[in-house]
Amino acid sequence: xxxxxxxxxxxxxxxxxxxxxxxxxxxxxxxxxxxxxDDKAGLEAALRIKDELGACVRVVSMGPAQAxxxxxxxxAMGADEAYLISDRAFGGADTWATSSTIAAAVSKxxxxxxxxxxxxxxxxxxxxxxxxAEHLGIPNVSxxxxxxxxxxxxxxxxxxxxxxxxxxxxxxxxxxxxxxLNRPRYMTPGGIFSAYREKQVTVWARADVPVDDSNIxxxxxxxxxxxSFPKALKGKGEVVTLDAEAEADYLVSKLRExxxx
Amino acid sequence: MDFKLxxxxxxxxxxxxxxxxxxxxxxxxxxxxxxxxxxxTVEKLQRYGFMGIPIPREFGGQGCDSLTYVMCxxxxxxxxxxxxxxxxxxxxxxxxxxxxFGTPAQKEEYLKPLASGDKLGAFALTEPGAxxxxxxVQTKAVLEGEQYVLNGSKIFITxxxxxxxxxxxxxxxxxxxxxxxxxxxxEKGAPGFTFGTKEKKMGIRGSSxxxxxxxxxxxxxxxxxxxxxxxxxxxxxxxxxxxIGIAAQAxxxxxxxxxxxxxxxxxxKQFGRTIAQFQNTQFTLADLAAKTEAAKMLVYKAAxxxxxxxxxxxxxxxxxxxxxxxxMEVTTKCVQLHGGYGYTREYAVERMMRDxxxxxxxxxxxxVQRMVISGSLLS
Numbered sequence: 001x002x003x004x005x006x007x008x009x010x011x012x013x014x015x016x017x018x019x020x021x022x023x024x025x026x027x028x029x030x031x032x033x034x035x036x037x038d039d040k041a042g043l044e045a046a047l048r049i050k051d052e053l054g055a056c057v058r059v060v061s062m063g064p065a066q067a068x069x070x071x072x073x074x075x076a077m078g079a080d081e082a083y084l085i086s087d088r089a090f091g092g093a094d095t096w097a098t099s100s101t102i103a104a105a106v107s108k109x110x111x112x113x114x115x116x117x118x119x120x121x122x123x124x125x126x127x128x129x130x131x132x133a134e135h136l137g138i139p140n141v142s143x144x145x146x147x148x149x150x151x152x153x154x155x156x157x158x159x160x161x162x163x164x165x166x167x168x169x170x171x172x173x174x175x176x177x178x179x180x181l182n183r184p185r186y187m188t189p190g191g192i193f194s195a196y197r198e199k200q201v202t203v204w205a206r207a208d209v210p211v212d213d214s215n216i217x218x219x220x221x222x223x224x225x226x227x228s229f230p231k232a233l234k235g236k237g238e239v240v241t242l243d244a245e246a247e248a249d250y251l252v253s254k255l256r257e258x259x260x261x
Numbered sequence: 262m263d264f265k266l267x268x269x270x271x272x273x274x275x276x277x278x279x280x281x282x283x284x285x286x287x288x289x290x291x292x293x294x295x296x297x298x299x300x301x302t303v304e305k306l307q308r309y310g311f312m313g314i315p316i317p318r319e320f321g322g323q324g325c326d327s328l329t330y331v332m333c334x335x336x337x338x339x340x341x342x343x344x345x346x347x348x349x350x351x352x353x354x355x356x357x358x359x360x361x362f363g364t365p366a367q368k369e370e371y372l373k374p375l376a377s378g379d380k381l382g383a384f385a386l387t388e389p390g391a392x393x394x395x396x397x398v399q400t401k402a403v404l405e406g407e408q409y410v411l412n413g414s415k416i417f418i419t420x421x422x423x424x425x426x427x428x429x430x431x432x433x434x435x436x437x438x439x440x441x442x443x444x445x446x447x448e449k450g451a452p453g454f455t456f457g458t459k460e461k462k463m464g465i466r467g468s469s470x471x472x473x474x475x476x477x478x479x480x481x482x483x484x485x486x487x488x489x490x491x492x493x494x495x496x497x498x499x500x501x502x503x504x505i506g507i508a509a510q511a512x513x514x515x516x517x518x519x520x521x522x523x524x525x526x527x528x529x530k531q532f533g534r535t536i537a538q539f540q541n542t543q544f545t546l547a548d549l550a551a552k553t554e555a556a557k558m559l560v561y562k563a564a565x566x567x568x569x570x571x572x573x574x575x576x577x578x579x580x581x582x583x584x585x586x587x588x589m590e591v592t593t594k595c596v597q598l599h600g601g602y603g604y605t606r607e608y609a610v611e612r613m614m615r616d617x618x619x620x621x622x623x624x625x626x627x628x629v630q631r632m633v634i635s636g637s638l639l640s
Contacts, residue, residue, distance in 0.1 A: 072272065187276050188310035189333070190323030196269040 002055040002149070002171075003110040004046040007102055007132070008039040008074060010067040011122040035070040038117025042177035044184040045147050046115050047078045053149060056080050058109055062090060062102050068201050075195035076187035082201045083109075089206040092218030095123075099131035100220065104211035105204055107136060113154065114174040118143060129176035139169050142176040273329050277336035280309070281344075289341035292467035293612050298423050299467050302344055303381065311348060313376025316356050320368050321377035327502075327564040331509040335560070338513025339520070342616035343467035345513055349506030350419040350468075351375070354624075355382025358428055358499045359446065362487040371426050371446055383424035384503075385415035385447075385473050386496050393629055395430075395496060396439040400475060402431035407482045409433075409445060411475040414457065417623070421471025422456050425449050428499070429473070430492045442492035446484045453478030464615035501577045503624045505567060508560045508580035511588035511620035515553045518588075518613045522546070522595040525608075529600075542598060549591045556584040575637045582630035585620035592617040 012031045020027050035043075046057045059074040061067045062085040071082035085105050093101065106114060114136070116129035126142075133140030145164070146157035158165040159178055169175075206216075214220055240250055255261045266274070284305050292299045306312055314330040316322025323329075330352060338345030359372045374380040391397035400413025411431055418427075427447045434441035447454060457472030487495050523546065526537040536542050563580035566573035592614035596603035603610050621627045 069268075069272070072268070076272065076276075186280055186309045187272070188323060189273055189276065189314050189325045189329055190310055190318060192269050192272045192276065193323070193325050193329075196267075196272075 002049065002053060002112045004049060004055050004057045005106050005109055005111045005114045006039070006043045006046045006057060006059045006074070006079070007106070007114065007116040007129070008043060008059055008061050008070055009036045009117070009120050010034070010061065010063050010070040011036045011120050014121045033066065033069065035073055036117050036120045036122075037179045038119060038121075038177055039115075040117075040184045041179045041181040042115030042117050042175070043074055043077065043079065044182045045144070045175075045177055046113070047185065048182065049113075049147075049149055050078065056110075058083065058111075060085065060102060060105060060109075062086070062093075062098060062105075071201045072192075072195040072199075073187060075199050075201075076191035077185055078191065082199070083204055084201050085204045085209060087204075087206040087209075089217050090209075092221065093216065094221035094223045094225075095125050095127040095131060096222055097216050097218075097220040099128045100135055100215035101209060101211050102128070103132040103135035105209045106132070107210065112171040114138070114172070116174065116176050118176045118178050126176070129174060133174040136172075136174065139173045140176070141167055141169050141173060144175045144177050145180050147175065147181065270328060270332065273325070274332050274336065277311075277333045278339075280305075280311075281336045281340040285337055285344050286340040289343075289609070290606070290612065292341060292343050294466075294606070296461070296466045298469045299341075299344060299347075300423075303347060303423075306344075306348060307378030307381075310378065312351055312378040312381075313356060314352065316352075316360055316372065316376040320360060321373035321375070322356070323376075327505065327567045328561060331505060331560060331564040334506050334509040335513040335516070338510040339517035341467075342510055342514050342613070343465045345510040346419055346465050346468050346507070346619075347381075349503065349510055350384060351382045351424075353503040353506040354384030354419075354499055355424075355426060355428055357502050358384075358444065358486060358495055361498070362444070362491075362495050363446075364483075366483065367446060367486065375426060380425035381420055381423055383418055383420040383427045384499065385418045385427050385429045387415060387417050388413070389416055393626060396442075396493065398430055398432050398442055400429070400431040401435070402433050402443060402445060404433070404482065405479075408479045409482060409485065411445070411447070411453070411478040411480065413475055415473040415475075416457075417460060418471055418473050419468050419623075421469045421473065422459070423469045427473065428486065429475070430496055431475075433489050433492075437490065439493040440490050442496070443489045444486040444492040444495045445480060446486055447475075447478070447480055451478050451480050462619070464612070464617070464619050466615075497574075500624055501574045502567060504577040504581040504630070505560065505563045505573075507620055507624045508556075508563065508577070508584040511581070511584035511617065512553070512556050512560050514613050514617050514620070515549075515556060515584070515588040515591040518592045518595040518610050518617075519546070519549055519553055521609050521613075522598050526598055536598070545594055545598060549594060552587045553591060556580075556587040559583050574633055578625070578630040578633035581620075581625065582627050582634070585617075585627060588617040588620050589614075 010033050013034045016031045018027050057079045058081040059079045060083045119126035130140045141156045143158045144156045145159040148155045153168050153170050310323045313322030314325045315327050318324040334345045334349050356375050375382045402409045402411050429445045429447045433443040453476045455474045457474050460470040526542050529536045559580040563576040566576040595610045596614050602608050
């Protein structure tokens, strides 16, 4: 049976986040916390492999005690075990310290596949997954849009801006998932009850994670955030279907309209 | 006393609310317009375990409690009351009596597929001459050898043509009045069991409301639910639970109407101001919100009573009476706050007002609920 570890993060629902018009900072008060969407796609991919081939799916999260909720959600969707890495010593971590810590925790678990999301919607770095693969010494395939298990390998379709790449990777490996990978299932009511009343979330504190002090928390973080800013809002795209010449004319007229040319 | 929901109830509410928003709301207007049973949605409800929420896992259910079930009907009904009643009729009126009164073999054969979502259930008590006066059942069941032979018809049956399994009430001994009524489990496809006319309704238009016809319909003797002559008490006990489901449906309709109206009054401008800025709007909304919250307390209390008390008829009656009348008042006033737009099908409150009306009528009219409550007061 395959062993799959899925790393999930609790993030503020950025669809609900508003900006303070005066300071330009995020107003996080009253914003619901959700499972990071890319991570949820990774979890769904793991659960589909479990449905098809049988697997033990373990979910891991690092965060404060409230992150328990996303782990329970994962259990209610069908994950088998949950682990929360939580200690003040891990606080203030940048991507290096985060990936060092989570990779050390994951190294305590059996795994054939480690799923992470491509990136979290609150930080948008896309660094933690690939860094973890380096720490664990396993291959990393990022931007997965499709996944198939074939023997001892995975066939992964990777998404790029305007092309795809299909790679075959031997397990154990780490895959970073995109929301396009699938449409995650809903929890079941009974799954929720069992997640809270029957299953456990194992909490791993500092002493439980085999990682060097120099690589954790704020002190183990070589980078500092210089400035935070919201993503620039992109206008809605427009799809035009005309013949080639008319399309070119249309494009030119639009570029002129915007004073690009 | 603690008014806080547990973590599991909060998470369940999030689940139901997200499901209703993504899977139910987009089809609500279409279901109403076309009067078509929302098969696709029901398949999803079945797949995700929404059709057996309070039934223990050993019988195919989810092993949750009545409060979780009630929140499910509430959240679905916020977006589409048709969807809410499909779940309520199936769970409260078909799964529940088999769970409570069925034999181990009946639970294995009928409850498991119902609660796990493989089959859909319905409940058939009402007849042309037996509505509120349920004792006037004319459908007859006669034991012939190892089979009961049913003759008669039932009307206004929710999930009518779409269900697979029906709880049917029939007279086995007309000389005994209500004590001569018995309950039966009837499968779709039983010889002599057909469907009559489909009702064209004011609201909950997507629910499949049909007449059921039994002409020498033969069912196995072992499909008697409970004992012969106990049908009336089974029906009344079942309806106590059903009323909590309908109360939750009414609560959901009220909440849905209030939510959409709050959004509307903030953007609708008259006399150079949003109508939310007028005190008439503010006071009306305040009253509606207070009443809706009160309804919620009664509905949740009744759900809790169902799980913790032997009898909960009064709690169920109060919840249904108050929630149904609140739904009617809230939706009517929300239409008023929408003005002319609220009278058109462009706005959901128009549908919600039509949907609300039935909650004052089915599974015991408001008058019946008052009889139950006052009967207990004066006994």
